[in-house]
Amino acid sequence: MDAGLCDHCQHVKKIINSRGSTFYLCLLSQSDERFRKYPQLPMVECPGYQPQPNENQS
Ligand code: SF4
Known part of the structure; x- marks a missing residue:
């Protein structure tokens, strides 16, 4: 799945469930209501x- 910006944002926490599905949790949502948890x-x-931070290294 293409998550767009969330895929390489430092505020994301990727959660992989037991079925192998990936969920993108926005950590900013914990302190800023403008952002949705998912x-x-x-x-x-x-x-x-x-x-x-390591986005430009490769
Ligand atoms: S929604 Fe959250 S994780 Fe996604 S790009 Fe915005 S700040 Fe980053």
């Missing part, structure tokens, strides 16, 4: 998006 994907634009 964002609607794919995320194309988000005010909270911050790339993961």
